[in-house]
Amino acid sequence: MAVMKPNAAVLPSQGLGRTATHSGVTHVREYQSDRYSIVGNHLAQHRALSLTAIGLAVYILSLPEGSPIDIRTLAERFPEGRDRIAFALRELEACGYLARVRERTADGRVITRTYACNAPALTRERVHAAADSVAVAQVPASLASPVPPAALVLVDGPAEGDRVAEPPAESPGAEGPLPVEPQSSVPRPAEPEAAEPDPSLSEHYGKAVDLLAGLRRTDRRLMLSLRDVRRLAPYVIAWFDNGVGRADVIHALTADLPALVKHPAGFLARRLRELLPPPLPSLTEPGKATAQGDDAPSGPxxxxxxxxxxxxxxxxxxxxxxxxxxxxxxxxxxxxxxxxxxxx
Incomplete structure (x- = not known):
């Protein structure tokens, strides 16, 4: 008959605890009295944002106000590189967590100011509720609302060599910025607007539209949309009314172009406004002198x-x-x- 062996010695405890869940994550939470940031689950669990964009948003929300967050600074801080950081910034802009606005300071400098919003949906609801009851303070047009107390205002002056992140097309489900019409805190009576002449009624309208639409034949960097052509047509009509010919207008718009034209419509609008020549002075007919004592006409x-x-x-x-x-x-x-x- 086989001899019964005693049971093996019980192994010491391995420090394993019991949990009600069979798998998945178990949180170990500790109280933090300082150096922490509040991040909403709408950001941490956002379905449309990539992991890089969510992590970058959390890092930006943890920064103090005034911290630089341009692409070069972020690329020096993280190993992802400029391309991935620029793409993550575009994702955050499309979903309303960031808004980059160019503003002019009191001393005349132009800076890029970045508004970081920690809860875009709540901010939009607050702005809409305030618009129905009281006036809303003036804010940048590209921002969804006035800067909330929990949002960051970060001065982001782009350094040389940084790529400009163009916002992608907004998807139907994206929580993009909503325009807010600036209003004054003191109600003002409505002032009648002066009726502006319709530029399409001018005799030079067709020639101005053809000139703007054909600029891409001269230089591909000056390709304009149909909306930009209609918006710039009155400026070209003013040149024609002042006696400037078609060839001279094209030369003024295409001469000495910079290597990179980021916004062709804005570039052309500035040149059309600032380089507009005065109208030609009227010529006195030979053989006639005016009553104001003009000089005698030239010639024998x-x-x-x-x-x-x-x-x-x-x-x-x-x-x-x-x-x-x-x-x-x-x-x-x-x-x-x-x-x-x-x-x-």
Whole structure:
């Protein structure tokens, strides 16, 4: 008969605890009195954002106000590289967590100010509720609302060599920024707007549209959309009204172009406004003098016979004039020679 062996010794405890869940994550939470940031689950579990964009948003929300977050600074801080960081910034802009606005300071400098919003949906609801009851303060047009107390305002001056992140097309489910119409805190009476002339009624409208649409033949960097062509047409009409020809307008718009034209419509609008020449002055018809004492018209005077009695042929300044000798003899004899005719 086999001998029964005693049970093996019990192994020491391995520090394993019991949990009600069979798998997945188990949180170990500790109280933090300082150095922490509040991040909503709408950001941490966002379905449309990539992992890089969510992590970058959490890092930006943890920064103090005024911290630089341009692409070069972020690329020096993280190993992802400029391309992935730029793509993550575009994702955050499309979903409303970031808004990059170019603003002019009091000393005339132009800076890029980045608004970081920690809860875009709550911010939009607050703005809509405030718009129905009281006036909303003026904010940048590309931001969904006035800057909330929990949002960051980060000065982000792009350094040389940084790529400009163009926002992608908004998807139907993206929580993009909503425009807010700036209003004043004090209600003002509505002022009648002056009726502006319709540029399409001008005789130069068709020529201006053809000129703007054909600029891409001269340089591909000046390709414009149909909306930009219609918006810039009144500026070109002003050039034509001031007597500038088509070739001169094209030369003014295409000469000395920079290597990179990021916004063709804005670049052309600035040149059309700042380089607009004045209208040509009116020319005085030859042979006529005005009552304000204009100078005599240039050119040779017509030949005429002296009316003083000598019948000498000379270039008379007006019909019936006397020659120099007859005028001197008349003055010596006490007579008054004829005066030039006054303005009619």
């Amino acid at each position: 005077r017509p030949m005429a016979d002296c009316e003083g009695g000598c019948n000498r042929a000379f270039r008379a300044p007006w019909p019936g004039a006397w020659c120099r000798d007859c005028r001197a003899a008349a003055l010596a004899a006490g007579r008054v020679p004829p005066a030039p005719p006054g303005p009619v």
